[in-house]
Amino acid sequence: MRLLLGCTFTFFLLPFLLSVAIGEVEKKKKNDVYIVYMGAAPASTSGDSLTQSHLQLLTSVVQRQEQPKLLHSYRHAFCGFAARLSKEEAQAMSRKQGVVSVFVDPVYQLHTTRSWDFLDLQNSVEAGSTPGLNVSDTGSSSTGADDTIIGLLDTGIWPESPSFSDKGMSAVPKRWKGTCDKGQDFDKSNCNKKLIGARSYSTDDDDSPIPIMSPRDDEGHGTHTSSTAAGSPVTDASYYGLAAGTAKGGSPTSRIAMYKVCGGFGCAGSSILKGFDDAVADGVDVLSISLGASRFFRPDFDTDPIAIGSFHAVEKGVTVVCSAGNDGPSAATVVNAAPWILTVAATTIDRYFESDVALGGNNDAIKGEAINFSKLDKSATYPLIYGGSAKSNSSSSTDQSAKKKKSISSHCELESLDAKKIKGKIVVCKHSEGDTSKSSTVSELKDAGAIGVILVNDKQSSLAANYLDFPVTEIPLQAADELFTYINSTKKPVATILPTIAVTNHKPAPQIAYFSSRGPSWQTKNILKPDIAAPGVNILAAWPPRNDSSEVPPGQKPSGFNLISGTSMSCPHVAGAAATVKSWNPKWSPAAIRSAIMTTAIVMNNDKTQLTTDSGSPATPYDFGAGEVSPTAAVQPGLVYDAEPVDYLLFLCNYGYNTSTIKTISNSTLEGFECPKNSSKDLISNLNYPSIAVSNLQGQAKKTVSRTLTNVGAEEEITYLVSVQSPAGIDVKVVPEKLQFTKNNKKLSYQVTFAAKDSSLKSEVFGWITWSDGKHRVRSPFVISSK
Known part of the structure; x- marks a missing residue:
């Protein structure tokens, strides 16, 4: 049978319409840009011809006074176009022969x-x-x-x-x-x-x-x-x-x-x-x-x-x-x-951007992370204040709308702070996910007269935020005890924030x-x-x-x-x-x-x-x-898991697309391609992928998946042996356990059977399958889930 090509539609040979009938009056608001996706571009048709046919298709559904316009015409790797359409025109377009999908132009x-x-x-x-x-x-x-x-x-x-x-x-x-x-x-x-x-x-x-x-x-x-x-x-x-x-x-x-x-x-x-x-x-x-x-x-x-x-x-x-x-x-x-x-x-890599907090007295420096080119003196001489102690008397100390009550002054929400108390001082602020952004908080504190900020994050992150010349550093909650102990131990706590240095060979990374x-x-x-x-x-x-x-x-x-x-x-x-x-x-x-x-x-x-x-x-x-x-x-x-375009077509079958849609999407020349009758999402696990994922393994059930490896190494006669790292609760059996590649047999397949030992399987467990010839190690992760 002949494969239907995505840009083939019934009126392709109709005379080009130089004008269109006057339709409904254009609304004041512009119509949305829609993408009309039509699958593979036919190899036998020129790009200019495709663009003309796209415009013909557009004029067949756009019944407005102005001449319709193509914003983009896709005509090389695949077929389709972008144009402004009303919702009704987009719906009409989606019913045209050869159209796979019509959707509003998204912004990523x-x-x-x-x-x-x-x-x-x-x-x-x-x-x-x-x-x-x-x-x-x-x-x-x-x-x-x-x-x-x-x-x-x-x-x-x-x-x-x-x-x-x-x-x-x-x-x-x-x-x-x-x-x-x-x-x-x-x-x-x-x-x-x-x-x-x-x-x-x-x-x-x-x-x-x-x-x-x-x-x-x-x-x-x-x-x-x-x-x-x-x-x-x-x-x-x-x-x-x-x-x-x-x-x-x-x-x-x-x-x-x-x-x-x-x-x-x-x-x-x-x-x-x-x-x-x-x-x-x-x-x-x-x-x-x-x-x-x-x-x-x-x-x-x-x-x-x-x-x-x-x-x-x-x-x-x-x-x-x-x-x-x-x-x-x-x-x-x-x-x-x-x-x-x-x-x-x-x-992360093994480079750490360190900006430490030096405290007054005989205290050790507290390691912080941020990018700043602080001009503060390296001696701990600057007044230090905790946001919770700089609370404005006119503000509520608690955000009553939050699911969990918390002191908003300790998180340096500016409306809760007394600007006079923070002016000329380094301010310590707690910061949690969902708070005002760090950059906004720092900017507001700087405008209010703070000379530096120490952010205490309740979740550790290795990302060093950039504060340029304003002295800011961030420390994890685990490291904050020493800071708060010092603040509470003296009437006039002082500190300084040191400029950033790059530390390499940081571990772990x-x-x-x-x-x-x-x-x-x-x-x-x-x-x-x-x-x-x-x-x-x-x-x-x-x-x-x-x-x-x-x-x-x-x-x-x-x-x-x-x-x-x-x-x-x-x-x-x-x-x-x-x-x-x-x-x-x-x-x-x-x-x-x-x-x-x-x-x-x-x-x-x-x-x-x-x-x-x-x-x-x-x-x-x-x-x-x-x-x-x-x-x-x-x-x-050494070895690779290869895949051809037809493997992705079978994936689309198993995912739920029908044969007609897939033939329109694909540039495949396979005559007579049809989705298997037993197509199902469970069979997606058989795609020849370098990793393995199996879902819905419940009770004491078993599931078997297959893979094919291709020898791409310099040695044509080579043997690989398998090893398996199995998670608790799962039996993993690989058959065969040995792959012997030859000059005439560069592709060999194996099967893996996953069996749940009992009904208490965790929702997701992980393991590894590794093939080795003593030099190469061809390793694949797998995940088994009960849902």
């Missing part, structure tokens, strides 16, 4: 030197990791790294940064089809052999998150992520003297292509899809996407621009790496969780960042997400050197580097690693590259103990996926 948010050195150090932490592996071990004579192209969907780029120097780089690969858009303060001369492409997208109206069409970065985010992924080495880089060293990207010889889809007000879904469409057509190898929906907005796979765009990119052989989100530490907050995406959590979104995925527990973790806390990378007094310490010139945190920062670390793997293995599929990164990940910290969260509690694969990325080991994984 950004997931906002030492890190690469730390990852190199971590490569030797675990016993049994690939010893002494370097690029020469792969047997390849040339990496071809300078032919690898990393595309980023972000806020643009600052091309003058030395991180984007093309010194010593060869000519741009001939296969590159991209361009450098001309825009405000940006033209083709801003591109070079490092920054080979730059585009910008807007809906050309007041509602666009990008009001000015230019690839130039006005926010800094895109410059930071680009240099993290593929920045050229820059010596003597620092943030006003902090974190000094050589700044470089994970794949410093790779090319960069920027697709500006975000501005100060977010990232329009219609622009995100256009970025995907162009990036695939331009010829990128890896896409790094540090943005996504919030935990509260949960689009399904056919109405999520990132899921849609990444599906078609992967189908075309492009590896897509996305941030997991910044809504941790709550469970089930991970986003960008489609199985064709490599989803990245955030971890890595730890899972407090903000990093956690699994399980709300869409399906039978895919374990996130996939991998990477540095995302206080990462030094390139930044636009803007003359903004709110961002520059007094007397300093604007820095060309910045320290920021988020899964936005961890994502380009993995994108850089993926580009390195791709350069050494250019024929590998995105699934093979993902597998190499996941199965070689590190699950121990620099104390040689198991990974923890930054609060010190044990971490699980719902926090870090397969572990911390190990870029060097991933180049030579």
